[in-house]
Amino acid sequence: MRSAGIALALVAIISKPAGAEDLLVAAAVSLREPLDTIARRFESEHAGVRVQLAFGASSTLAAQARAGAPLDVFVAADEESLDALAAAGLVREAGRLRIAGNRLVVIASADLRVPLERAADLERPELRRIALPERTVPLGHYAREWLARHGLLAALGPRLVSTEHARATLAAVDAGHADAGIVYATDARAARSARVAFVPPPAEQPRIVYVAAPLTRARAPALAERFLAALAGAEARQTLVAAGFAPPPGDASP
Amino acid sequence: MSAAELAAITTLTLRVGAVATAAILLPAVALGLLLARRSFRGKALVQALIALPMVLPPVAVGLALLLLLGRRGPLGGLWSALGIELVFTWWAAAIAAGVVGFPLLARASEQAFAAVDPRYERLARTLGLSPLQAFLRVTLPLAQRGVLYGALFAFTRALGEFGATALVAGILPGRTETLALGIYSRVQLGEDGGALALCAASFALALAAMLVAEGWLGKETASEARSEPQASEVNPNRPQASGVHTNQPQASGARSNLTRPPGRNDERGDR
Numbered sequence: 037m038r039s040a041g042i043a044l045a046l047v048a049i050i051s052k053p054a055g056a057e058d059l060l061v062a063a064a065v066s067l068r069e070p071l072d073t074i075a076r077r078f079e080s081e082h083a084g085v086r087v088q089l090a091f092g093a094s095s096t097l098a099a100q101a102r103a104g105a106p107l108d109v110f111v112a113a114d115e116e117s118l119d120a121l122a123a124a125g126l127v128r129e130a131g132r133l134r135i136a137g138n139r140l141v142v143i144a145s146a147d148l149r150v151p152l153e154r155a156a157d158l159e160r161p162e163l164r165r166i167a168l169p170e171r172t173v174p175l176g177h178y179a180r181e182w183l184a185r186h187g188l189l190a191a192l193g194p195r196l197v198s199t200e201h202a203r204a205t206l207a208a209v210d211a212g213h214a215d216a217g218i219v220y221a222t223d224a225r226a227a228r229s230a231r232v233a234f235v236p237p238p239a240e241q242p243r244i245v246y247v248a249a250p251l252t253r254a255r256a257p258a259l260a261e262r263f264l265a266a267l268a269g270a271e272a273r274q275t276l277v278a279a280g281f282a283p284p285p286g287d288a289s290p
Numbered sequence: 291m292s293a294a295e296l297a298a299i300t301t302l303t304l305r306v307g308a309v310a311t312a313a314i315l316l317p318a319v320a321l322g323l324l325l326a327r328r329s330f331r332g333k334a335l336v337q338a339l340i341a342l343p344m345v346l347p348p349v350a351v352g353l354a355l356l357l358l359l360g361r362r363g364p365l366g367g368l369w370s371a372l373g374i375e376l377v378f379t380w381w382a383a384a385i386a387a388g389v390v391g392f393p394l395l396a397r398a399s400e401q402a403f404a405a406v407d408p409r410y411e412r413l414a415r416t417l418g419l420s421p422l423q424a425f426l427r428v429t430l431p432l433a434q435r436g437v438l439y440g441a442l443f444a445f446t447r448a449l450g451e452f453g454a455t456a457l458v459a460g461i462l463p464g465r466t467e468t469l470a471l472g473i474y475s476r477v478q479l480g481e482d483g484g485a486l487a488l489c490a491a492s493f494a495l496a497l498a499a500m501l502v503a504e505g506w507l508g509k510e511t512a513s514e515a516r517s518e519p520q521a522s523e524v525n526p527n528r529p530q531a532s533g534v535h536t537n538q539p540q541a542s543g544a545r546s547n548l549t550r551p552p553g554r555n556d557e558r559g560d561r
Contacts, residue, residue: 060462065479088464091479100460104361105378200478207480228480 057082059259060106062090062097064113064174064246066138066202066220070279071111074272078263085259093173093201101126101251108254109263111135111246113202113220114174118247125252131264132249134284136276139221139241140182144233145212152216152233155186165197167205167214175202178242179218185240206230220244222280243285291476291484300491303468306380307448310388311395311441318392318444319437322399323425327408337400344393348453355386355458378460383468386454391444398443402436403429438507446499450492469495 063071068091075087090097094112101107102124110127112118121127144152150162158166169176176198183189189196197214199205202223209217209230216233224232248267250260266272277283325337343351357363359376369376376382406429414424430437452470459466461475469492476485 058464060465068479086464088462090460090462092461092475100378103356103377104375105460105462106375203480204478207478210480226480 057085057256057259059085059087059108059256059263060090061087061109061111061263062092062101062105062107063111064094064097064202065091066113066175066223067091067111067136067246068203069226070272070275070281073275074266077271077275078266081266082259082262087263091203093169093175095170095172095174096201106253106255107251108256108260109248109250111248111267112174113138113244113246114177115245115247116177117174118249121249121251128250128252128254128257128260131261132247133264133268134245134286135248135267135272136246137282137285138244138246139235139282140178140218140244141221141224141235142216142218142233143206143209143224143227143230144216145209145214146229146231147212148215148233154234155183155188155236157233158183158188158216159191163215164195165214165216166192166195167197167199167208167217169201169205170198173201174244175205175218175220178244181242182218182236182240225280245285246281291481291487296487296491298464299467299469299472299488300495302380302466303449303470303495306383306387306451306468307445309381309384310391310448311445313384314388314392314395314444315441318395318440319399321396322401322437322440323403323429325396325400326403340396341393343390348390348451349457351389352386352454352457355382355389355454359385359458377458378462378466380459380466383451383455383459383466384448386458387448387451390451390454391447394447395437395440395444398440399433399437402433402440405436406432435507439503442499442503442507446496449495449499 061071061075071089075089079085079087090107094114094117097105097107097110098112098117098121101110101121110118110121118127118132122129142152142155142158148162150160151157152160152163157163168179171177171180180189183192197208199208199217202219203226205214205217205219206223206227208214209219210228212229217230221232221235224230248264250257250264254260273283321340325333356377358365359369359382360366361370361377376385410432411424411429414428415421419427449468450470451468452474455466455468456471456474459471461467461471467475469488473485473488473492476482476488
């Protein structure tokens with residue numbers, strides 16, 4: 037039949053098996069820009085290697101890994117997401133390392149006309165929608181803990197709108213769909229119109245740590261190990277610091 | 291977004307749609323023929339079950355597929371034994387697209403075959419054709435426009451599949467990220483420009499498919515009309531020549547609303 041012939045021809049033309057030297061790295065979306073830089077540098081230092089980055093909420097990516105996604109390396113925005121994978125026997129523990137830290141900031145839409153300078157200001161009636169991820173997402177967990185510390189979690193109740201991940205939170209505030217949001221300090225750097233309203237003081241900041249590990253199911257384990265080594269290297273550290281990330285908490289080295 | 295990235299995502303989407311359509315072509319058309327030609331107990335139930343992927347929430351279809359294709363599901367042992375990894379590969383995207391496209395092709399085929407008077411086929415048999423020959427040379431040519439419409443709609447549905455695909459294939463850039471998935475993830479990332487570029491590509495593909503439906507398959511009508519006398523050669527009971535009623539002309543014109551382009555009736559009305 038003609039359409040079958042066309043379909044087969046189309047398949048023949050466009051089929052291209054994935055290369056053996058492909059590395060699929062799933063990573064917390066807040067690491068987007070620096071990890072992209074690090075991956076491109078890794079590619080330039082390893083001829084023929086292609087690093088593909090799947091960004092999302094660490095919790096979503098972890099769920100995909102548990103469901104069988106063929107991931108080689110996992111970079112999460114909290115220890116818990118990686119612990120959940122480790123419990124399923126998916127993490128090569130020896131290669132696990134902390135690569136960075138971060139801080140929470142409260143961002144405001146460019147349209148917001150009322151002062152937003154401290155946690156209590158979030159209760160102002162002008163703030164009709166406050167964006168942050170679900171509790172299962174690392175950022176959502178950190179942000180909700182912080183709100184709870186100020187007794188605001190229940191008070192803000194229905195005004196909290198759940199977003200998919202850190203960058204979706206930023207996008208919602210940038211687009212004016214939400215009046216304010218809670219994101220990582222590094223996300224706020226990618227804002228187009230939203231501004232940082234205030235930064236919670238250090239004493240209130242949660243311990244945010246980014247962890248990376250090769251996965252047991254990696255198709256190219258040696259390559260995955262080398263990528264981890266690159267993540268731990270001085271150049272990667274520099275890239276992360278330049279993007280606004282803190283050194284990993286509890287880490288003595290600069 | 292780079293042109294290379296756009297091209298890669300578009301190519302992957304086409305590959306998923308083409309593989310999905312090719313895979314369902316034979317079973318869906320065969321099922322359509324069976325439903326058009328045979329009545330049996332539970333036929334209505336079969337028809338309802340076939341339509342399910344079209345009317346269920348796609349994400350529910352996706353969950354069912356995830357259970358079936360995943361390593362933890364009832365068939366997980368089978369996949370492991372065969373060394374097959376389906377979930378989160380583009381094959382999973384093609385399977386999801388095929389499943390949701392299947393009802394469109396099966397129902398369109400059923401209606402196309404139902405519109406072909408079975409007497410043509412029976413007459414062809416009396417003239418010495420085997421059942422397969424009679425089907426291939428008489429019934430299928432008469433029904434081919436409806437079948438091709440069904441295939442094209444299944445293909446376009448496959449190109450746009452999102453809900454089921456997101457669950458079984460994930461959104462892995464360069465591996466499973468189709469146009470629909472790419473649009474969603476870029477909106478989530480606040481990359482409106484990239485999302486719009488992918489929307490434009492989707493728009494171009496959809497428009498091309500619909501132009502094919504109207505143009506290429508429309509011309510099919512002309513060639514079909516030319517070949518019709520040939521088909522009628524095996525049919526001594528031409529409507530004009532005998533008092534025997536045959537509903538063939540109306541039936542051809544009265545293909546399903548799903549597959550029939552507007553204005554088709556007029557072309558056929560004069561015969």
